[in-house]
Amino acid sequence: MLVVKINDLKKMFVTRTVFEQLDAAIAWGEKVAIVGPNGVGKTTLLKMLTGEETPDDGAVVWDPQLDRQRVGLLTQQIQLRDGETVREYVRGARPELLAVEREMRQIETRMSKDISREITAEELVSRYGTLQERYEELGGYTFDSELERVLKEAGVAPEVWETELTAASGGQKTRAQLAKLLLGEPQVLLLDEPTNHLDAETMDWLEAVIRGFAGTVVTVSHDRYFLDRTATRILELSPRQLRSYPGNYSAYQEQKELERRTQQALYQKQQVEMQHLEELIGMYKTWYIRAHNAGGGNKKRTKGHISRMRNKEKQLERLQAARVEQPKEAQSIQLSFNSSEKLGNRLFLVEDMAVRFGGRTLYEEVNFAVERGERIALLGPNGIGKSTLLKVLTGELVPAAGTVNVSPQVRIGYFGQEVERLNPENSILEEVLELETLTQTEARTVLAGFMFRGEAVFKKVGTLSQGEKCRVAFVKLYFSGANVLVLDEPTNYLDIPARQRVEQALQNFPGTLLLVSHDRYMVQRLATQLLLFTPGRVTHFAGGWQAWQEHQERRRYTPEDLQRQEQRMILQLELSRLAEKLDNPHSRPEDRELAAAKLTLVQGQLRALS
Incomplete structure (x- = not known):
C-alpha cells in the first residue's frame, strides 16, 4: 500500500531550522519528484529517507515488508576507495553474492593444498556444495554477463571497466552508480540529481528504466524535462511544508x-x-x-x-x-528592442567543412545554412565537437577544409567567454552599466528581472557564486547589441527559477540563436532546428526537439511498445492521484477506504505491465 510515511519531520543545522512540520505519504510504485529552491533541504530529506541523516523531530516510517537493503541511493558525492576499478565498484551491488564467492575461492585454495587435521576434506566439500547452491540461487553464474550488460546500457564503455574509479570522469562515476543501483535489484530508488554529467542517450535510457521500474522512485533534480518524462507527482518542499501536486513538472507549473x-x-x-x-x-x-x-x-x-x-x-x-497575502508577481521580464535593423536572410553558409585536431577528424563534409531568426540547437555526446563548431562559426577556429561564409551584418555575442570577462572589482550594477546601452533605471529593472533586487545590485562581482556570475554575464551579453547569440551551456550552475528567466528572455530575443545545452527543457522550448552530431558527421534536422523525439521513438519502439508505455503512464498517474487522496488528512474515511482499494488494484495492474 504505502511504502513510506513522513511524519512531522524537523531538521536543524546548529541553530538554523532547515525545515519542520513535514508530512507526506508515498505509495508503492509511485514516481515522485521533490522540488524547491536551492538550500531548502531536498538532499537532506533524501538522506533522512535512507537513515543517513537523523531528524531532530518526527519520524520516517517505512513499510515493514520493505527490505531496507534494497533502498538504493544515488548521490552527488560518491565514496571512493583507492585502487578500486569501475567493474569492482559496480560488482559491490551484490554483497552477499560476493561474500559467497570469496568463501568458495578460499575453499578452492585450501583444497588444492594439504588438508589440515582439524577440518577434513569431506567437511570442506560439503561446505563448498552448500555455498555452490547458494551461489546459483543468487545468480552467480550469470552475474558477470548481467553486470556487463547493465554497464553498457548505462553508457560505461568497456575500455573504462578496468579503470580506477578515482580516475573516472564525473559522467562515468554517475553511470557507474546507476549501474550498481540497478544490479542491486532495488525496491526503492532515491536519486539526487541523476542526470548530472549524462549525455542525451544515457538520459533517454535512464528515463526508460524509471518508467518501466516496478518499484518506487523519489527524485531530486533541476532537469525539468527529466521530471516531465518520469514524475507522476511533485512534492514541493518549503521550510514549513511538503505540498503535493499530481502530475509531472509541467502540470505542477x-x-x-x-x-x-x-x-x-x-x-x-x-x-x-x-x-x-x-x-x-x-x-x-x-x-x-x-x-x-x-x-x-x-x-x-x-x-x-x-x-x-x-x-x-x-x-x-x-x-x-484572516488576511490573504498578496502573491508574488508571475515571472515576467519586459524587454523591448530596436527592430529597425535590416539583415539579409542568410547569416551563415557552411559548405563541405571539415574539422581536425592532429590526425583525428571530428567531422567532415558538413553542409548547412543559418537563416535570420532561426533558433538552432547543437545536440550530441560530450566531446564530439559541438563547442568546436561554435568556435568555427565565430571565427575563433579555422576549419581544415571547406568554407564558412558569414554575413558582414552579423554581430555575434558569445556566452562561452562572457563569464571570464567580468571584472571582479565592479559591482553588479557597474558591470552592466559598462554596456552604455542601458540607463541606471533600466539596468536596475532588468537586473530585478534576473533576481538581483534592491541592494543586491551593489554586491561585488568577485563575491558572487558561479550561478550569479552566469546571470550577470547573460544580462551583459543580451544587451550587448548582438544580433546572433552563441550560447554554450548558458544554464550551467543555474537553479530552475534562474533558468526560467533565461528562457523567457531568449524567447523574446528577435535575433538568431545558436545553442549548446544539456537542458532539454530549454532546447524543447527554444529550438526550431537541430544540428545532430555523431562520430564524423553533423546532420541537419528541420524541426524542434519534440519532433525529433517522436521521430526517434517511431524508429526505436513498435506500436505495441508505445501503447504499453502509455498504459503504464496512465496507471502511474492514477496511482499518484490515489496516493495523494490517502495522504490528505481532510479526506473522509469512506473516501480513503475506497482510494486504498483502488490503489491496490492499480498497483497490481502496474506489476503485470512491468
Whole structure:
C-alpha cells in the first residue's frame, strides 16, 4: 500500500531550522519528484529517507515488508576507495553474492593444498556444495554477463571497466552508480540529481528504466524535462511544508500559476471589502461625531451610529485576522528592442567543412545554412565537437577544409567567454552599466528581472557564486547589441527559477540563436532546428526537439511498445492521484477506504505491465 510515511519531520543545522512540520505519504510504485529552491533541504530529506541523516523531530516510517537493503541511493558525492576499478565498484551491488564467492575461492585454495587435521576434506566439500547452491540461487553464474550488460546500457564503455574509479570522469562515476543501483535489484530508488554529467542517450535510457521500474522512485533534480518524462507527482518542499501536486513538472507549473491567480483574486476581493468597511467605519464615525457635537439630539440615533461603527470594526478585525497575502508577481521580464535593423536572410553558409585536431577528424563534409531568426540547437555526446563548431562559426577556429561564409551584418555575442570577462572589482550594477546601452533605471529593472533586487545590485562581482556570475554575464551579453547569440551551456550552475528567466528572455530575443545545452527543457522550448552530431558527421534536422523525439521513438519502439508505455503512464498517474487522496488528512474515511482499494488494484495492474 504505502511504502513510506513522513511524519512531522524537523531538521536543524546548529541553530538554523532547515525545515519542520513535514508530512507526506508515498505509495508503492509511485514516481515522485521533490522540488524547491536551492538550500531548502531536498538532499537532506533524501538522506533522512535512507537513515543517513537523523531528524531532530518526527519520524520516517517505512513499510515493514520493505527490505531496507534494497533502498538504493544515488548521490552527488560518491565514496571512493583507492585502487578500486569501475567493474569492482559496480560488482559491490551484490554483497552477499560476493561474500559467497570469496568463501568458495578460499575453499578452492585450501583444497588444492594439504588438508589440515582439524577440518577434513569431506567437511570442506560439503561446505563448498552448500555455498555452490547458494551461489546459483543468487545468480552467480550469470552475474558477470548481467553486470556487463547493465554497464553498457548505462553508457560505461568497456575500455573504462578496468579503470580506477578515482580516475573516472564525473559522467562515468554517475553511470557507474546507476549501474550498481540497478544490479542491486532495488525496491526503492532515491536519486539526487541523476542526470548530472549524462549525455542525451544515457538520459533517454535512464528515463526508460524509471518508467518501466516496478518499484518506487523519489527524485531530486533541476532537469525539468527529466521530471516531465518520469514524475507522476511533485512534492514541493518549503521550510514549513511538503505540498503535493499530481502530475509531472509541467502540470505542477500550471497548478502553481492557477494558485497564484486564485490567490490574487482573493487578495483583491479582500482588499475591496476592507476598503469598503473602512469607508463605512469612517462614515459612521463622522455621523456619530456630528450628532454628539450637535447636543440635545436624538440619543437613540447617536447610539445607533456608534453600534454600527463598532460592528463594522469587528468585521474589519476578522478580515485582517484572516488576511490573504498578496502573491508574488508571475515571472515576467519586459524587454523591448530596436527592430529597425535590416539583415539579409542568410547569416551563415557552411559548405563541405571539415574539422581536425592532429590526425583525428571530428567531422567532415558538413553542409548547412543559418537563416535570420532561426533558433538552432547543437545536440550530441560530450566531446564530439559541438563547442568546436561554435568556435568555427565565430571565427575563433579555422576549419581544415571547406568554407564558412558569414554575413558582414552579423554581430555575434558569445556566452562561452562572457563569464571570464567580468571584472571582479565592479559591482553588479557597474558591470552592466559598462554596456552604455542601458540607463541606471533600466539596468536596475532588468537586473530585478534576473533576481538581483534592491541592494543586491551593489554586491561585488568577485563575491558572487558561479550561478550569479552566469546571470550577470547573460544580462551583459543580451544587451550587448548582438544580433546572433552563441550560447554554450548558458544554464550551467543555474537553479530552475534562474533558468526560467533565461528562457523567457531568449524567447523574446528577435535575433538568431545558436545553442549548446544539456537542458532539454530549454532546447524543447527554444529550438526550431537541430544540428545532430555523431562520430564524423553533423546532420541537419528541420524541426524542434519534440519532433525529433517522436521521430526517434517511431524508429526505436513498435506500436505495441508505445501503447504499453502509455498504459503504464496512465496507471502511474492514477496511482499518484490515489496516493495523494490517502495522504490528505481532510479526506473522509469512506473516501480513503475506497482510494486504498483502488490503489491496490492499480498497483497490481502496474506489476503485470512491468
